[in-house]
Amino acid sequence: MKILAINGSHRGEKGYTQFLINKLFAGAARAHAECETVVLKSHKINPCIACRACHKPDHYLKCVFDEKDDVALIFDKMRQADVLVFATPVYIFHMTGLMKVFLDRITSTADSSVMTTSDTGLFFHHIDKELISKPFLLLTTQDNIEDETSKNIEAYFRTFSSFLDAPMAGVIRRKSGVLVGHGHDAQKELKYPVVQQIYRSIEQAGFELATHRRLSKKTESKCNLPVVSIPFPVSMLLKFKTFRHNKPFMAKILAKVKENAQNQH
């Protein structure tokens, strides 16, 4: 079992995203999986220039940058992997530009003139299934506390999953990175006892990824626990726009959330 993580953080190995990938891999290692991370920021990755050379007969499915940057090499690693992890911080409500620039390069491996259907019954075109049609886990990191923050990334990867016949093995959304010190500040972590439980769940997620190629619903939901708790029944009320749009109500809740964020124990 080979698991390959693609890390789209500009902080690379020093970032929170890598810290969480390492937790995931600690669990996968217990199941004897072979784990590797490609840190995109450490590689040369040219953006697709839409030259369409990859669709012409003399350069068919080859990118003009194949010998000039590292993408072909990373694609080879992806072909050899059984499971992929796409890991990215949220940058202004989306994946990092680095991750997107990398993913855009998949276009050179597909022939868009050959029409076909996906396993989910969508009309699409030829793709390189060996490269991309494999289970993947989505891991996002962010500083904000709201799950809503990463919804564009999730929507992107759900579409990616259904067109590219790549089963989604699970989604880990880690929130409140700044409150818990991005994995580098034990004092901040100590303020939030749930954090250690979350990190243990991420290790369990790695184990499940290696053994079952997907996360159980129970583990997935434990990985996604909030750090800052919004007390019941307020959390229920916040599901309704009427309450979210009520400014005096929200001002009170904000004060409570800030207090909770400071005095968790």
Ligand SMILES: Cc1cc2nc3c(=O)[nH]c(=O)nc-3n(C[C@H](O)[C@H](O)[C@H](O)COP(=O)(O)O)c2cc1C
């Ligand atoms: C350019 C930039 C944009 C960001 N945008 C958001 C955002 O929209 N929402 C959010 O919650 N965090 C945002 N963040 C914070 C990062 O998502 C967060 O710190 C993440 O844990 C960083 O992961 P890393 O340490 O692996 O780079 C942003 C950070 C940067 C540098």
